[in-house]
Amino acid sequence: GIQVEQSPPDLILQEGANSTLRCNFSDSVNNLQWFHQNPWGQLINLFYIPSGTKQNGRLSATTVATERYSLLYISSSQTTGSGVYFCAVEAQYNFNKFYFGSGTKLNVKP
Amino acid sequence: DTGVSQNPRHKITKRGQNVTFRCDPISEHNRLYWYRQTLGQGPEFLTYFQNEAQLEKSRLLSDRFSAERPKGSFSTLEIQRTEQGDSAMYLCASSLELRGNGYTFGSGTRLTVV
Numbered sequence A: 001g002i003q004v005e006q007s008p009p010d011l012i013l014q015e016g017a018n019s020t021l022r023c024n025f026s027d028s029v030n031n032l033q034w035f036h037q038n039p040w041g042q043l044i045n046l047f048y049i050p051s052g053t054k055q056n057g058r059l060s061a062t063t064v065a066t067e068r069y070s071l072l073y074i075s076s077s078q079t080t081g082s083g084v085y086f087c088a089v090e091a092q093y094n095f096n097k098f099y100f101g102s103g104t105k106l107n108v109k110p
Numbered sequence B: 001d002t003g004v005s006q007n008p009r010h011k012i013t014k015r016g017q018n019v020t021f022r023c024d025p026i027s028e029h030n031r032l033y034w035y036r037q038t039l040g041q042g043p044e045f046l047t048y049f050q051n052e053a054q055l056e057k058s059r060l061l062s063d064r065f066s067a068e069r070p071k072g073s074f075s076t077l078e079i080q081r082t083e084q085g086d087s088a089m090y091l092c093a094s095s096l097e098l099r100g101n102g103y104t105f106g107s108g109t110r111l112t113v114v
Helices: none
Strands: A004-007 A010-014 A019-025 A029-037 A043-048 A052-056 A059-064 A069-074 A083-091 A094-100 A104-109 B005-007 B010-013 B019-024 B031-037 B044-050 B053-057 B065-068 B075-079 B088-095 B109-113
Touching: A004 A083, A010 A019, A019 A029, A019 A083, A019 A104, A029 A069, A029 A094, A043 A052, A043 A059, A069 A083, A094 B031, A094 B044, A094 B053, B005 B088, B010 B019, B019 B088, B019 B109, B031 B075, B044 B065, B075 B088
Parallel strands: A010 A104, B010 B109
Antiparallel strands: A004 A019, A019 A069, A029 A043, A029 A083, A052 A059, A059 A069, A083 A094, A083 A104, B005 B019, B019 B075, B031 B044, B031 B088, B044 B053, B065 B075, B088 B109
């Protein structure tokens, strides 16, 4: 199956700081989503972004499909943004399942 | 759109008992997925339904696991003769058939086998 690598694995930010999370994948993808998993386990969809750039409030994401990576930008981080951020991809040759990375665990301190 | 609903939220069971989880997808979504997530890891694919047909099963889904989606609506995941290694978060997701559509996940069922 497709390999998904996320970096960094852990990140500590002071409230108000900016950061970039990276997701590399090993093959062509049909779908890429960024999720935020809150402390209760809920996976919240942040972006559906198989290519291009999207923005939603203090978050934005860019996927460069030809170079097989995606970036999630967090600006002016808030404590409510703590949790684990996952990148998940759906391979172009098998669009029936998502492959998840191991996530970036973010802790935003007040 | 009420989202994807999963019940129960938490389940504690003794080793050897059977458990069943339920997932109600978004009503217009014809695709339904089950994933399993263990501590510190990303979710892993278990199985996938298109309408009522179970089209793909992971090797993670041993003979003790069975999933159904009668009438293409809600789905159930049953684990027979639970083992401690089955302790995990079980996540359900749904999507539309159109290729490249995004997934919506439920809140999950956290299973603890003691």
